[in-house]
Amino acid sequence: xxxxxxxxxxxxxxxxxxxxxxxxxxxxxxxxxxxxxxxxxxxxxxxxxxxxxxxxxxxxxxxxxxxxxxxxxxxxxxxxxxxxxxxxxxxxxxxxxxxxxxxxxxxxxxxxxxxxxxxxxxxxxxxxxxxxxxxxxxxxxxxxxxxxxxxxxxxxxxxxxxxxxxxxxxxxxxxxxxxxxxxxxxxxxxxxxxxxxxxxxxxxxxxxxxxxxxxxxxxxxxxxxxxxxxxxxxxxxxxxxxxxxxxxxxxxxxxxxxxxxxxxxxxxxxxxxxxxxxxxxxxxxxxxxxxxxxxxxxxxxxxxxxxxxxxxxxxxxxxxxxxxxxxxxxxxxxxxxxxxxxxxxxxxxxxxxxxxxxxxxxxxxxxxxxxxxxxxxxxxxxxxxxxxxxxxxxxxxxxxxxxxxxxxxxxxxxxxxxxxxxxxxxxxxxxxxxxxxxxxxxxxxxxxxxxxxxxxxxxxxx
Amino acid sequence: xxxxxxxxxxxxxxxxxxxxxxxxxxxxxxxxxxxxxxxxxxxxxxxxxxxxxxxxxxxxxxxxxxxxxxxxxxxxxxxxxxxxxxxxxxxxxxxxxxxxxxxxxxxxxxxxxxxxxxxxxxxxxxxxxxxxxxxxxxxxxxxxxxxxxxxxxxxxxxxxxxxxxxxxxxxxxxxxxxxxxxxxxxxxxxxxxxxxxxxxxxxxxxxxxxxxxxxxxxxxxxxxxxxxxxxxxxxxxxxxxxxxxxxxxxxxxxxxxxxxxxxxxxxxxxxxxxxxxxxxxxxxxxxxxxxxxxxxxxxxxxxxxxxxxxxxxxxxxxxxxxxxxxxxxxxxxxxx
Numbered sequence: 001x002x003x004x005x006x007x008x009x010x011x012x013x014x015x016x017x018x019x020x021x022x023x024x025x026x027x028x029x030x031x032x033x034x035x036x037x038x039x040x041x042x043x044x045x046x047x048x049x050x051x052x053x054x055x056x057x058x059x060x061x062x063x064x065x066x067x068x069x070x071x072x073x074x075x076x077x078x079x080x081x082x083x084x085x086x087x088x089x090x091x092x093x094x095x096x097x098x099x100x101x102x103x104x105x106x107x108x109x110x111x112x113x114x115x116x117x118x119x120x121x122x123x124x125x126x127x128x129x130x131x132x133x134x135x136x137x138x139x140x141x142x143x144x145x146x147x148x149x150x151x152x153x154x155x156x157x158x159x160x161x162x163x164x165x166x167x168x169x170x171x172x173x174x175x176x177x178x179x180x181x182x183x184x185x186x187x188x189x190x191x192x193x194x195x196x197x198x199x200x201x202x203x204x205x206x207x208x209x210x211x212x213x214x215x216x217x218x219x220x221x222x223x224x225x226x227x228x229x230x231x232x233x234x235x236x237x238x239x240x241x242x243x244x245x246x247x248x249x250x251x252x253x254x255x256x257x258x259x260x261x262x263x264x265x266x267x268x269x270x271x272x273x274x275x276x277x278x279x280x281x282x283x284x285x286x287x288x289x290x291x292x293x294x295x296x297x298x299x300x301x302x303x304x305x306x307x308x309x310x311x312x313x314x315x316x317x318x319x320x321x322x323x324x325x326x327x328x329x330x331x332x333x334x335x336x337x338x339x340x341x342x343x344x345x346x347x348x349x350x351x352x353x354x355x356x357x358x359x360x361x362x363x364x365x366x367x368x369x370x371x372x373x374x375x376x377x378x379x380x381x382x383x384x385x386x387x388x389x390x391x392x393x394x395x396x397x398x399x400x401x402x403x404x405x406x407x408x409x410x411x412x413x414x415x416x417x418x419x420x421x422x423x424x425x426x427x428x429x430x431x432x433x434x435x436x437x438x439x440x441x442x443x444x445x446x447x448x449x450x451x452x453x454x455x456x457x458x459x460x461x462x
Numbered sequence: 463x464x465x466x467x468x469x470x471x472x473x474x475x476x477x478x479x480x481x482x483x484x485x486x487x488x489x490x491x492x493x494x495x496x497x498x499x500x501x502x503x504x505x506x507x508x509x510x511x512x513x514x515x516x517x518x519x520x521x522x523x524x525x526x527x528x529x530x531x532x533x534x535x536x537x538x539x540x541x542x543x544x545x546x547x548x549x550x551x552x553x554x555x556x557x558x559x560x561x562x563x564x565x566x567x568x569x570x571x572x573x574x575x576x577x578x579x580x581x582x583x584x585x586x587x588x589x590x591x592x593x594x595x596x597x598x599x600x601x602x603x604x605x606x607x608x609x610x611x612x613x614x615x616x617x618x619x620x621x622x623x624x625x626x627x628x629x630x631x632x633x634x635x636x637x638x639x640x641x642x643x644x645x646x647x648x649x650x651x652x653x654x655x656x657x658x659x660x661x662x663x664x665x666x667x668x669x670x671x672x673x674x675x676x677x678x679x680x681x682x683x684x685x686x687x688x689x690x691x692x693x694x695x696x697x698x699x700x701x702x703x704x705x706x707x708x709x710x711x712x713x714x715x716x717x718x719x720x721x722x723x724x725x726x727x728x729x730x731x732x733x734x735x736x737x738x739x740x741x742x743x744x745x746x747x748x749x750x751x752x753x754x755x756x757x758x759x760x761x762x763x764x765x766x767x768x769x770x771x772x773x774x775x776x777x778x779x780x781x782x783x784x785x786x787x788x789x790x791x792x793x794x795x796x797x798x
Contacts, residue, residue, distance in 0.1 A: 077554075093543055095565060098551040145550035145570060158548065162571060191546070 001326075003310050004032040010327065012303040015260040016312070019239075020231040023073035026080070026220065027227030034228075037309050038325050040246050046311030049225075051243050052119045053233035054313075062117055066230055072110050073227045079103045083216055091199070091206045098144035100209065100216070101134040105142050107219050110226070120226060125219045133208045150201040154194065161190045232312055241313035244304075247320040250280040251305075251365075251397060255317030258300045262315075265434070273439045274316070277301070279365075279399060280412065283392040285384070286401045286441070288416030289452035293439045294401040295331065297416075298367040301399060302327050305365050322363070322397065328354045329367035344374045351387060358394040366391060366398035377404065385409045415444035418452060433459055464792050465761040466496045469620065470600065474590050475760065476615035477622045478605035480643060484626040485765030485794040490604055491528055492794060493622070497600070498530035498572075505593045507536035508577040508604035509586065509613045527604065530572045534596055536589065538562045538578040547573035552596065557585045564589070566596075577604055583614045584664075590617070607643070607732060616730035621647065621757045624794070625783075626765030631772040633779055637786045642738040644759060644787050646731040651756035660727070660754035663704050669693070670700035670727065684711040695720065702727040702754075712736045712744045722748030730755045762791045 007014045022028045037043045056062040082096045092100070104127040111124035131140070136149040148155035164187045168180060209216070235241070239259050257274040265272045275297065288294050304314040308321045330350040341349070354366055371387060372380040381404045391398040392411040417438035433456070469475055477493065479486030497504050506529065529535050529547060537545070539554075539562025548571040555564045559581050569575075580586045590601045605615030615621065623643065630636040651657065656674045667684065668676040677697050679690040683705055687694075694701060699720055703711065707728055715724050721744070728734055730753050734741065745751070764783060766774040776793045783791040 094551055095539055095542065095554060098554060143550050143552045143568070145548065145567075147550070147570075158571065165572070194548075 001036045002032065003034045003036075006036065006306055006310070007032075010302050010306045011299045011331065012258060012260050013306055016235070016303070016307065020228075020235055021070075022227055022231045023070055024076040024078065024224070024227050026076055026078035027073065027224045027231070029078060029080075030221070030224035031228050031231075034310055036306070036326075037311065038323060040323060043309060043311065043323060044246060047243050047308075047313070049119070049229055050232045050236060050311065050313060053229045054236055054243075056117050056120075057233050057237060065113055065116060069110055069113050069226065070230060072106055072113065073223070073230075075102070075106050076223055076227070077103050078220075079216075080220060083213065083220065086206060086209050086213055086216070089206070089210055091203050092209070093202070094144060094146070097134060097202070097205065098142075100130065101144050102142040103219075104130040104134070104216075105140060107223055110223065114226075120229075123222050123225075125215050125222065127212075127215065127219055130209065130212050130216065133205060133212075146198045146201045150205075151197050154197055154201075157190055157194050157197070161187060161194065164190065236313035239315060240317075241315050242317055242319055244308045244314050244316075244319035244321045247322045249322065250278050250320075251322045252276075252278040252320045253304065253314075253316045253318065256300055256304065256319075257315050258296050258303065259315050261296060270432075271435055275439055275441060277414075277441055279397045281395070281397055283388040283396075283398040283400060283409075283411040285388055285407065285409070285411060285413045286399060286416065287403065287405070287413070287444060288401075289418045289437075290403075290456050291433060292416035292418055292437055294416060295369050297441075298329065298331060298369050298399060298401060301365070302329055302331075302367055324363045324365045324397070326357070326362070327365045327367070328357060329369075330354065330371075331367065331369045342374075344372075347372070347374070355387070355390060358391055358396050358398075361395045364394075364396040366396050368398070368400045371400050371402055373403065380404060381407060413444040414441045416440070417442055419455075464790070465622075466493065468760050469493060469497075469622075470500070470502065472600060472618070472620035472758075472760070474601040474603065474618035475620040475622065476603040476605040476618040476757070477624065478607050478615050479624040480607060480640065481626075481629040483628040483765070483769045484624045485763055486604070486624040487527060488765070488794040489622060489624050489763045490602070493602065494528060494530065494533070498533070502599040503532070503534070503597050505534040505536070505596065505598040505601045506577060506604070507586075507589060507601070508579040509606055509615060527575060527577055528572065529569045529575050531569055533569050534566065534593070534598060535569060535575055535577060536564050536566055536579055537576060538564055541576040541578050542567065545573075545575055547571055547575050555589070555592070557581070557589065566592075568596075579603070580613055583617055586613045587617050614730055614732045616732050616753075616755055616757045618757055620760040622761045622763060623647070623759060624763045624765065627768035627772045627774050628765070628770075631768055631770075631774070633774060633782050636774075636779070637782050638738070640762070640783065641786050642741070643731075644762070646734055646741075647757065647759045649731055649751055649753045649756065652727055652752050652754055656727075657754055660702060660704075660729070663702070665704050667704070668702040669695070669697040670702050671697040676702065684708055687711065687714065699723040700725045700727065703733070704729055706733050706735050709736045709740045712740045712749075715749055716740075716744045716747055724748075725750040725752060727752050727754060729753070730757070759789070762787060762789065763794045764791055765794055767795075 007017060022031060056066060077099050079099050082092065082099055085092060085096065107127050108131060114120040114124065134144065148158065164183055168183050168187065254276045255274040256277060257272060262272040279301065286294055304316065304319065305321065305324065305327050307314050309323060330347060351368065358364060358366065372383040384400065384402050384404055385407050388400055388409045388411045417440050420436050420438050477486055477490045538559045541561060542565040547569055549567040549569050551565055551567050553566045555566060557564045557580050559578060561578055564580065580589050593601045603615055603618055625636065625640045630639055659676060667679045667681045669679060670676060679693050681687055681690045684703060684707055715721060715726060718724065726749065762783065764779055766776045766779050780791050780793060
């Protein structure tokens with residue numbers, strides 16, 4: 001799945017991508033098309049690139065260089081369309097030539113800038129020969145026209161034409177018809193000749209550029225990736241994110257947080273509690289009071305998994321992530337009156353598709369929020385137990401939140417701690433309720449679900 | 463050399479015609495022809511499309527715009543690729559028009575070109591500001607006073623107005639109609655502090671209180687003013703309309719008891735679409751009109767010939783016009 005489509009599916013991902021300071025349209029296009037990586041080699045390669053860029057940013061000298069590269073990146077033009085035209089061996093027009101030249105000039109500038117940063121420098125293709133094709137006078141100014149330097153004949157013909165034009169102006173005022181007619185004819189012939197030569201030059205240049213097509217394509221990819229790397233690294237530093245390690249077994253996080261929510265709470269000057277969590281193979285049930293952050297936990301797990309496999313750092317202080325082929329979830333209320341399904345029916349269809357995928361024994365991350373919450377508790381319990389038991393036997397990491405207690409399943413169970421003991425006497429309101437909840441997860445023996453629903457309703461003023 | 467010295471004092475100048483075939487292009491060619499030998503960097507753009515060799519509306523012969531070596535001109539991609547002139551691309555801007563992006567180019571030879579320009583006032587402002595990058599001394603906008611264009615030429619410091627027989631074939635009538643536009647151009651600008659606030663407002667109708675604070679009346683256009691009648695004067699007698707103002711608005715304001723104290727502020731003079739009689743009857747009852755952006759009228763040019771074949775007496779028209787406007791008026795055909 002491309003990042004573009006994941007944006008609408010994974011909560012919080014759009015926020016992270018929107019916050020990236022991507023400088024060029026090219027960078028953004030390539031970023032949105034980046035794939036969900038499943039091979040450990042790919043993920044590690046991309047994460048290490050970000051790590052090296054973060055390290056460069058932490059070095060005073062190199063960070064200044066990267067800032068200057070950023071400025072250059074904002075001048076980059078996306079010439080993918082022009083490159084396609086070169087590939088098809090079409091003759092480029094002046095505007096396209098200008099774009100290739102300006103791209104090549106900015107790229108060589110960037111290559112020169114990053115020369116003290118070896119891991120970036122070694123990726124940069126050398127576009128000097130492209131520059132010299134389009135800049136025969138060696139001015140290195142990003143402007144373009146078929147100048148006299150491209151063909152020795154051009155200069156002379158153009159000079160002649162200017163001469164005739166001047167004569168024509170005089171002839172116009174003296175009204176000498178036959179004389180000016182002749183001059184017009186001469187001017188027109190010259191124009192045709194000049195256009196011919198210009199077109200020949202354009203053809204020759206396009207042909208020469210065709211020979212550099214692989215290099216241009218490579219440069220396009222590298223420049224886009226530098227833009228993306230710098231943005232990812234800046235974000236990783238700003239949001240206090242960490243490079244995840246790749247795990248073969250369980251996925252574990254320490255100090256895991258949901259960036260969008262954290263920022264919101266920081267703005268209101270309130271506390272955000274990050275959590276530690278371990279997701280093992282098999283199913284895991286999470287119980288906890290209302291407002292205890294269960295849904296946010298599931299969203300954070302989905303977001304972090306996606307970020308890691310799209311080559312981002314993750315929002316935590318420590319992370320070991322087992323790669324999966326897909327993240328599947330049933331989170332928001334997927335009720336759809338329009339398709340004639342109740343919330344229960346929609347959920348069951350979703351769970352069914354998850355079960356079908358899990359059956360294929362592919363590694364998956366499955367996240368289900370409050371399974372079977374909209375039906376009667378007796379059958380609801382049975383459904384939760386059955387789904388948990390089934391997923392426990394598959395090659396998946398499944399996290400299911402529920403309010404049901406006394407479930408007859410042998411899978412792992414966790415509980416959100418809930419209300420902090422010494423807060424019993426404090427004045428709790430809708431506004432500050434978050435400050436009195438301990439969001440950390442503890443092992444649960446499965447017999448006792450905290451019954452705090454009535455208390456929370458009371459606080460909410462019901 | 464009439465009015466060229468005056469033109470040189472501006473950083474930006476628009477040349478607008480009151481009607482097609484009022485001699486705007488000849489006027490522009492005159493200015494460019496004069497400027498070419500001076501040591502000034504000139505940039506040229508237009509509002510909408512211009513420079514067709516035949517007028518597509520009236521199918522009459524139309525002088526093309528002649529660009530001289532070294533001048534900077536702006537043209538949309540499609541037009542740029544059709545050009546005859548030899549020119550060097552300096553930049554391809556991010557401003558999109560229906561004919562592609564705008565290309566900023568420098569003329570290498572001298573020839574006639576098709577100009578095109580930004581689609582709205584904001585882009586026009588940005589583009590003129592960008593000309594500093596190329597050390598341009600004077601940006602000239604080939605403008606139009608038309609409801610069809612979203613870009614207003616009034617963002618330039620100075621303006622040259624072209625009027626003529628095509629606008630009206632009757633001298634007193636032509637003078638009257640031109641005088642109206644000149645009166646609008648000469649409307650006074652609001653105080654600088656208020657102007658800064660108004661520059662950022664693109665739409666809506668606001669009451670302006672005595673401290674110069676804006677109060678949104680939550681009315682999208684003057685056609686819906688009826689809804690906010692009660693609120694209009696609750697903050698004072700000043701009203702700012704960011705969009706177009708019509709006869710309805712002027713009539714409504716004229717009928718108010720406090721008309722003598724009312725001050726209507728518009729974005730620029732091109733936003734006034736009231737007919738002269740309605741406008742003047744508001745002003746006669748004491749109503750005041752001011753603009754957020756004022757442009758200075760540098761010259762008025764006349765073209766005594768109309769495309770239908772009317773030919774007015776140049777001297778007579780010039781004398782009548784000068785008398786009414788109290789400023790020098792030039793016949794484009796006689797400018798050499």
